[in-house]
Amino acid sequence: MQIIVFLVFLGVWLLILWVGSTALEATGMQRSKARFQALSTLTGTGFTTTEAESIVQHPKRRKIATYLIFLGNAGIVAFIILLILYVRAGLTPPSMFLVLLTFAILLAIGLAFWCGLIDKLTNAILRHPGKGQVSSNLAVKEICHQSGDYGVLSLTISEQAGMAGLKLKDAGLRERDITVLAIERGSSILSHPEPEEKLLAGDYLLCYGKLAEIDT
Numbered sequence: 608m609q610i611i612v613f614l615v616f617l618g619v620w621l622l623i624l625w626v627g628s629t630a631l632e633a634t635g636m637q638r639s640k641a642r643f644q645a646l647s648t649l650t651g652t653g654f655t656t657t658e659a660e661s662i663v664q665h666p667k668r669r670k671i672a673t674y675l676i677f678l679g680n681a682g683i684v685a686f687i688i689l690l691i692l693y694v695r696a697g698l699t700p701p702s703m704f705l706v707l708l709t710f711a712i713l714l715a716i717g718l719a720f721w722c723g724l725i726d727k728l729t730n731a732i733l734r735h736p737g738k739g740q741v742s743s744n745l746a747v748k749e750i751c752h753q754s755g756d757y758g759v760l761s762l763t764i765s766e767q768a769g770m771a772g773l774k775l776k777d778a779g780l781r782e783r784d785i786t787v788l789a790i791e792r793g794s795s796i797l798s799h800p801e802p803e804e805k806l807l808a809g810d811y812l813l814c815y816g817k818l819a820e821i822d823t
Contacts, residue, residue, distance in 0.1 A: 610709060612689065620682060621716070624649055627675045629729050634667050637763075637811065638729070648675040649682075756819065759788070762812040776802035785816035 628645035632638050644662055662668040719725050764771050770778045780787060790797040790804065791811040797804065806812075 610706075614709060614712060616682075616686060616689070618712075620649075623675070623678055623682075625725065625729075627671060629732060630671045631662075631668055632729065634665065634671075636668070638726075644672070645675060648672045649679040651676065651679055651683075756817050757815070758818050759813065759815050760818070762814055764806055764808055764810040764812065770806050771808045773806055774802065775800055775804045775806060778806060780814070780816075783816065785814050787812050787814050789813045 624642075624645055627649060628638075628642040631641035631645055636644070644659065647659070648662075662672050775787060787800055788798075789812075790800050790806075791813070792807065792809070
């Protein structure tokens with residue numbers, strides 16, 4: 608019985624981690640960073656990195672992080688109390704069926720990550736209307752640096768964004784005096800991309816320009 612309770616506890620913890628990382632990603636944060644920061648806040652470790660500033664300075668992300676920190680601390684306390692109660696009551700060795708069930712569940716979770724099922728589910732949620740993947744006619748925006756009226760921003764091209772599928776020269780950025788410094792696409796980075804470069808859903812554009820123009 609104890610192992611079933613711990614499996615449920617683990618499942619709820621993983622669910623909270625996934626929901627938190629998806630919520631952070633919906634604000635425009637890159638997936639790898641969103642998952643790391645969600646794990647950091649939920650466990651209370653590693654949240655002193657410089658990337659944490661992108662959460663602290665962002666109202667929505669700060670609110671998400673607050674919930675994750677609270678749930679993480681509450682979960683640790685609940686786990687300790689649960690463990691103490693089971694130790695006092697006496698731990699019983701699990702049956703072979705429960706051992707095999709535990710192994711099967713952990714294997715299923717691992718395969719879900721390895722096969723990309725979690726990523727597909729996350730993409731489906733972020734593509735759903737009203738989930739925040741598109742915050743303007745351009746794309747999701749994240750301010751990296753600001754000096755006066757100008758700044759460096761990261762634009763995330765979603766599948767619903769009007770720029771997806773267009774060539775860089777046809778995206779209307781030059782007309783707004785917005786310079787694309789680089790395009791991050793998967794594990795590759797295109798520095799000073801050519802005007803003929805086609806923008807794809809999932810691209811991260813590092814841009815410089817007047818914030819009022821980028822935000823329209």
